Each structure stands twice: as C-alpha cells, then as structure tokens.
Amino acid sequence: MNKSIKIFAPATVANLSCGFDVLGCCLDTVGDEMIISLTSNPEVKITKIDGANLPLETHKNVAGVAVEALLKAYKKEIGVTIEIYKKIKAGSGIGSSAASSAGAVWAVNYLLDSPFSSQELIAFAMEGEKLASGNAHADNVAPALLGGFTLVRSYKPLDVIKLNTPKDLMITVIHPQIEVKTSDSRSVIKHNVSLQQAIQQWGNVGGLVAGLFTEDYELIGRSLEDVIIEPLRSILIPEFTAVKEAALSSGALGCGISGSGPSIFALSKGDKTATLVADAIRNVYSKTGLKFDIHISKINNDGIKIIEV
Amino acid sequence: MNKSIKIFAPATVANLSCGFDVLGCCLDTVGDEMIISLTSNPEVKITKIDGANLPLETHKNVAGVAVEALLKAYKKEIGVTIEIYKKIKAGSGIGSSAASSAGAVWAVNYLLDSPFSSQELIAFAMEGEKLASGNAHADNVAPALLGGFTLVRSYKPLDVIKLNTPKDLMITVIHPQIEVKTSDSRSVIKHNVSLQQAIQQWGNVGGLVAGLFTEDYELIGRSLEDVIIEPLRSILIPEFTAVKEAALSSGALGCGISGSGPSIFALSKGDKTATLVADAIRNVYSKTGLKFDIHISKINNDGIKIIEV
Numbered sequence: 001m002n003k004s005i006k007i008f009a010p011a012t013v014a015n016l017s018c019g020f021d022v023l024g025c026c027l028d029t030v031g032d033e034m035i036i037s038l039t040s041n042p043e044v045k046i047t048k049i050d051g052a053n054l055p056l057e058t059h060k061n062v063a064g065v066a067v068e069a070l071l072k073a074y075k076k077e078i079g080v081t082i083e084i085y086k087k088i089k090a091g092s093g094i095g096s097s098a099a100s101s102a103g104a105v106w107a108v109n110y111l112l113d114s115p116f117s118s119q120e121l122i123a124f125a126m127e128g129e130k131l132a133s134g135n136a137h138a139d140n141v142a143p144a145l146l147g148g149f150t151l152v153r154s155y156k157p158l159d160v161i162k163l164n165t166p167k168d169l170m171i172t173v174i175h176p177q178i179e180v181k182t183s184d185s186r187s188v189i190k191h192n193v194s195l196q197q198a199i200q201q202w203g204n205v206g207g208l209v210a211g212l213f214t215e216d217y218e219l220i221g222r223s224l225e226d227v228i229i230e231p232l233r234s235i236l237i238p239e240f241t242a243v244k245e246a247a248l249s250s251g252a253l254g255c256g257i258s259g260s261g262p263s264i265f266a267l268s269k270g271d272k273t274a275t276l277v278a279d280a281i282r283n284v285y286s287k288t289g290l291k292f293d294i295h296i297s298k299i300n301n302d303g304i305k306i307i308e309v
Numbered sequence: 310m311n312k313s314i315k316i317f318a319p320a321t322v323a324n325l326s327c328g329f330d331v332l333g334c335c336l337d338t339v340g341d342e343m344i345i346s347l348t349s350n351p352e353v354k355i356t357k358i359d360g361a362n363l364p365l366e367t368h369k370n371v372a373g374v375a376v377e378a379l380l381k382a383y384k385k386e387i388g389v390t391i392e393i394y395k396k397i398k399a400g401s402g403i404g405s406s407a408a409s410s411a412g413a414v415w416a417v418n419y420l421l422d423s424p425f426s427s428q429e430l431i432a433f434a435m436e437g438e439k440l441a442s443g444n445a446h447a448d449n450v451a452p453a454l455l456g457g458f459t460l461v462r463s464y465k466p467l468d469v470i471k472l473n474t475p476k477d478l479m480i481t482v483i484h485p486q487i488e489v490k491t492s493d494s495r496s497v498i499k500h501n502v503s504l505q506q507a508i509q510q511w512g513n514v515g516g517l518v519a520g521l522f523t524e525d526y527e528l529i530g531r532s533l534e535d536v537i538i539e540p541l542r543s544i545l546i547p548e549f550t551a552v553k554e555a556a557l558s559s560g561a562l563g564c565g566i567s568g569s570g571p572s573i574f575a576l577s578k579g580d581k582t583a584t585l586v587a588d589a590i591r592n593v594y595s596k597t598g599l600k601f602d603i604h605i606s607k608i609n610n611d612g613i614k615i616i617e618v
Contacts, residue, residue: 022512153516153532154509161519161528192501195537200463202511203331206518207462210470213522222468228504 004037005111006308009103010300011088012095013171013265014139017226017256018204022152024095024143027171028300032087032099033307034063036107039079044068052086062097062128063104069127070105074115080108089293092175093263098140101128106145106304121145122160133182140259147303149212165301166215170274172252174243174281175263177291180236185260188232197227217253217269224254224267237262239284246280271296313346314420315617318412319609320397321404322480322574323448326535326565327513331461333404333452336480337609341396341408342616343372345416348388353377361395371406371437372413378436379414383424389417398602401484402572407449410437415454415613430454431469442491449568456612458521474610475524479583481561483552483590484572486600489545494569497541506536526562526578533563533576546571548593555589580605 010031014024039045044067046056058064063082071078082104088096102125109116116124125141142150142160149163193201207223210216234240234257243264247255251273252266264281268274274296285292319340323333348354353376355365367373372391380387391413397405411434418425425433434450447469451459457474461467502510516532519525543549543566552573556564560582561575575590577583583605594601 019511019515021508022515151512151515151519153512153528159516159531161516163519164522189504191504193504193507195498195500195502198502198507198510198537199330201507202328202514203460203462205511205515206328206331206460207468207470209515209518210460210472210522213473213519219462219470223462228507 003111004035005107005306006033006035007103007107008305008307009034009099010144010303012098012140012143013173014095014259015229015257016208017224017230017254018201018208019151020226020229021137021139022205023149023208024139025149025171026143026147026300026303027094027173027295027297029297030088030094030295032103033085034100034103034107035083036104036111037081038111039081041079042077044071044080045082046084047081048083050085052090054084054086054090060131062132063100065131066101066125066128067104067108069124070108070116073120073124074112078112089175089177091179093257093259093261094173094175095140095144095259097128097132098125098144101125102141102144103304118145119158119160123158143303145303148299148301151209163209164213164215165299166212166217166220168217168269169299170268170271171297171299172247172266172268172274172277172281173258173263173295174285175293175295176238176285177293178238178262180260180262182260185233185236188236189229190232193228200227220267221253224256226256230257233257233261237264238290239288240264242284243281246284247277250276250280252277271298312420313344314416314615315342315344316412316416317614317616318343318408319453319612321407321449321452322482323404323568324538324566325517326533326539326563327510327517328460329535329538330446330448331514332458332517333448334458334480335452335456335609335612336403336482336604336606338606339397339403339604341412342394343409343412343416344392345413345420346390347420348390350388351386353380353389354391355393356390357392359394361399363393363395363399369440371441372409374440375410375434375437376413376417378433379417379425382429382433383421387421398484398486400488402566402568402570403482403484404449404453404568406437406441407434407453410434411450411453412613427454428467428469432467452612454612457608457610460518472518473522473524474608475521475526475529477526477578478608479577479580480606480608481556481575481577481583481586481590482567482572482604482606483594484602484604485547485594486602487547487571489569489571491569494542494545497545498538499541502537509536529576530562533565535565539565542566542570546573547599548597549573551593552590555593556586559585559589561586580607
C-alpha cells in the first residue's frame with residue numbers, strides 16, 4: 001500500500017452547449033496538483049492550500065467533504081491528509097471545486113488499493129459539489145474522474161457513461177476574470193421550457209453523442225447548439241456573442257458557455273485551429289479592459305493523473 | 310434505365326421512448342409491397358391500391374404527393390405509376406403512411422439512376438407525411454429510407470443521422486386494433502415541459518445513442534425511458550401498463566409507445582427473448598376481447614428492399 005501520492009486533478013467543461021446538466025469533458029493542460037497521504041490518525045485534515053483562499057476546515061472544504069463520504073463507506077478507521085496546490089481559479093466555470101473533490105477521492109481510493117468503482121467515486125465527489133454549489137451535480141466530477149467525454153444519463157440511480165473521444169479534438173477556453181454570482185446564473189434559467197425547444201435540444205444531444213462515436217467533426221460542430229440555456233445565461237458574460245462569432249469564423253466546430261460561466265469554450269479539430277481560435281477570442285477580449293486567461297488543451301482521455309507515487 | 314421495380318417498403322417505429330420526434334427504427338418482417346413504373350406520360354398516377362381503402366387521387370395519396378415533390382425537383386418531364394399492396398394497417402402507429410411515401414420516392418429515384426441523396430429523399434417523403442398528419446415529420450420516413458436506427462438531429466435545416474444497429478437487437482410490436490384519433494393523441498401532449506424532465510429525457514437520448522454505438526444492450530434498456538410523453542399518451546392505449554410490465558418481466562430491454570400509438574413496441578436482445586415477450590403481451594391482450602396483431606422482427610438495417618427489377 002502506497003502511503004502518499006501526488007496527482008494532477010484536471011479542469012473540466014460541463015454542459016457542452018446542448019448537454020445542460022448531463023455532458024462534460026476533461027482538460028489536459030489546466031488542473032490542480034494535490035498531495036494525498038494516508039495516516040493512522042483517523043481523521044481527514046486539509047494541511048495546506050496553496051494558490052487560493054479556501055477553507056482549511058474539513059467540513060467546509062470540498063475535498064474534505066468528498067473524502068469523508070468515501071471513508072464513511074469504507075468503514076475501516078483510517079486518516080487522510082490533503083495538500084492542494086490550486087491552479088484552477090475558483091468561480092471560473094471550469095470545474096475548480098470538482099477537480100479538488102474528484103482528485104481527493106481518486107487519490108484515496110488509489111492509496112487504499114481501489115476498493116471503490118468509478119461510479120462510486122463520482123458519488124463521493126458529488127458530495128463536494130453539493131457543498132460548493134448546493135447541488136450534487138456530476139457533470140464536472142464525472143469527466144475529471146473518467147476522462148474524455150462523459151454523459152450523466154441519470155441521477156436516480158446515478159448512471160454515468162464514458163463516451164468516445166475523437167483524437168484530433170481540441171478545446172480552447174477563455175476565462176474572463178469577472179465574478180458571476182451562482183444565484184444570478186441560476187435565476188436567469190426558467191423552470192419550464194417549450195416542448196419544441198426541448199426536442200431540438202435532445203436532437204442535438206443525440207447528434208453530439210453520435211458525432212463523438214463516429215468521430216464526425218462536422219456533426220459534432222452542428223450539434224453544439226443550445227437553444228434553452230445559452231440565450232438566457234450568455235447575457236451575464238461580456239462579449240459572449242462577439243467571442244462566439246470570432247471562434248466560429250476562425251474555424252471552431254462550436255462554441256458555448258463552460259458550465260454556468262463565465263468561461264467560454266470552443267471545440268476545434270486540430271491544434272492549429274484551436275490556436276487560431278485562441279488568437280481570435282484574445283483579440284476580442286483584449287479590447288474590453290477586462291482581465292482574462294486563455295487555455296488551449298487536447299481532450300484529456302485519462303482524467304486524473306499520477307505525478308508521483 | 311429500369312422502367313419498373315417491385316419493392317418492400319418497411320414499417321417503422323418512431324420516438325423509441327425518450328426520442329420523441331427524433332428517433333426511429335426500421336422493421337424487417339412487416340411492410341408494404343409497391344410496384345413503381347416510369348412512363349412517358351408526364352403525370353403521377355396511383356393505378357392500384359390493394360389491402361386498404363385509401364384515395365387513388367394523386368394529390369390525396371401520400372405516395373402520390375411525395376413523388377410529385379421529387380419530380381418537381383427533378384425538373385425533367387417524366388411520368389410515374391404506383392401500385393400499392395398495403396400490408397401495414399393505417400392508423401397502427403408503425404409508419405403506414407411513411408412506408409408508402411418513402412417507398413415511392415426511393416423507387417422513383419432508383420429508376421432515375423439516383424439523382425437524389427438520401428437526405429433529399431427524406432425531404433420528399435416528408436411531404437407525404439404532411440398530407441397524412443398535417444405535420445411534415447421525418448421520424449418514420451428516415452428509418453424507412455436509411456434503415457436501422459435514425460436520428461433527426463434538426464429539421465431546419467434537415468439533418469438526419471444513421472446510428473449503429475447492434476446485431477442481436479430484436480423488436481416485438483403489438484398493434485391493438487383500436488382507433489386513436491390523431492387529434493386525441495395530440496391534445497394530451499402539453500406545450501411546455503419542466504426543465505428537470507427535459508434534462509432527464511436528453512440524458513436518456515444520449516444514453517440510447519451511446520448504447521447503440523457501443524452495443525451495450527443494458528444501457529439501451531436503461532435509456533428506453535420517456536418521462537414526458539408516455540405518461541400522458543399511454544392513457545389512450547388499453548392495458549399499456551400491463552403490456553409494459555409483461556414485456557419487461559419477460560426480459561425485454563425496454564418497452565414504450567410506437568409513434569403516437571396505439572401500437573406498443575419492446576426491444577429485446579435475441580429472438581428467443583423477443584418471442585417470450587410476444588407470448589407475454591399476447592397473454593395480456595387475449596384477455597381484453599380486443600383484436601390485435603403481434604409482430605416480431607429483427608432491426609432492418611437496409612430499409613427499403615428490391616423484390617424484383
């Protein structure tokens with residue numbers, strides 16, 4: 001049994017336009033680092049957080065809560081210490097809390113010689129998400145844990161499916177460093193939708209899943225359409241329309257809001273196009289006076305990675 | 310150029326539970342026969358209809374209207390005669406009108422040496438559907454023309470995707486010979502749905518498409534769930550709940566309403582299970598005193614077939 005492990009806990013993009021609350025994918029070049037150790041002292045301790053002002057108290061920290069959910073199911077007395085080197089900015093909309101929750105439970109499971117399945121780890125990590133946002137959603141923790149593209153088919157019971165990842169698929173993400181309150185990004189969403197729009201949306205979900213399996217990049221692009229949430233939420237993101245137009249006219253397959261925003265993602269075929277897309281959206285945002293980060297990444301088909309055992 | 314062709318125009322099952330208005334699949338053992346001939350007299354004539362009381366006037370017949378839409382696009386002066394040997398009962402909910410529309414345009418296109426693509430043929434056949442139901446839907450004509458499982462990703466523009474067909478997938482269909490008025494089956498549907506249910510539905514659409522591509526029969530079964538339309542429409546179908554329970558307890562992967570009903574379909578893995586399912590639902594329906602047909606079929610991955618050239 002290894003006593004300590006250093007891991008890379010990746011950022012993730014949830015929703016992917018049409019797949020509100022069900023689809024997500026995993027990034028490769030953006031993520032936190034975490035050092036997780038087993039101890040004989042039967043408690044969970046956050047011993048260090050670097051790069052972010054987050055609570056060290058276990059029950060207030062998403063990684064702490066997620067690991068406690070795991071240990072409750074494990075039943076044997078064991079202690080865990082967690083160091084978090086935060087590189088994903090909180091509130092960016094690319095799964096900052098999910099990286100911590102998913103990374104922590106993945107590492108503990110590894111150190112315990114994998115008593116739990118991926119589906120079980122997703123459920124534990126969702127407890128962290130519940131702490132972070134009040135809602136135990138899986139659309140970021142699932143791609144962080146499974147890698148690639150994931151579909152949350154059902155929550156009751158939890159049923160998460162790993163989809164196929166076309167090998168040339170690249171993602172470009174812009175994170176405008178503004179704060180969008182979760183309450184605002186929720187309150188713009190309506191509780192009811194027209195059946196007509198719902199049908200369009202599930203047509204696109206079907207198309208996107210089919211496009212991923214058949215590696216039909218054009219179909220993936222055509223399916224990256226959100227007729228329900230994006231028209232409402234995009235008003236909270238400065239220059240969303242200009243960024244989307246710039247991305248599409250630079251060759252992106254599709255472009256939309258990452259999670260609940262404010263980050264915006266674009267999928268492209270090949271790194272050349274992904275870089276052109278990054279240049280084009282940088283050009284839009286550099287005129288705004290707002291601070292922003294831009295990431296280019298291939299889709300990380302592995303999810304969490306071991307840096308050092 | 311062949312002057313005359315005899316074809317098999319298959320029955321189809323639309324919606325497939327979660328995929329209301331977008332998914333459909335093609336049957337192999339149930340379908341009409343049609344004889345289509347080119348003539349030099351530039352008009353479309355329905356010369357014979359056997360097995361059903363349907364209009365012979367071209368503009369009132371779905372096959373006639375569909376072929377006229379094709380010829381309008383073809384632009385050259387040509388005539389067509391159509392004989393229809395109807396085996397799919399009208400109003401059964403397994404694509405009776407779609408078989409005629411799709412069969413007619415497929416055959417004319419074949420005789421003209423294929424000037425039109427499948428997507429174009431779907432659009433012509435949809436004109437027949439518009440005549441039949443007032444709504445130019447594609448979820449029956451698409452599987453009839455393409456075979457296998459199809460997804461109508463979008464209507465504007467029309468974008469139909471052929472999905473994968475797992476080789477052991479079988480379908481059992483019961484057609485209770487009752488009349489459900491189209492106006493009734495429409496009026497029970499609500500124009501708005503809750504976002505929560507819409508999310509469940511598109512999670513299932515994603516799961517079903519993924520299950521078809523990965524040939525994961527269990528996933529296909531779990532995804533055959535309709536939380537929006539079935540609870541409303543099933544009240545129009547006698548013993549729907551008993552049939553569904555009988556099908557599932559006999560090993561069916563899933564069971565739901567075929568199209569707008571009254572037929573009920575069940576998918577199974579293997580013909581042994583499909584036969585057990587047929588026996589179980591026959592047992593339910595034979596107690597009702599209602600007339601009914603039961604069909605067992607593999608999924609027809611080819612669509613329309615040539616009987617004789």
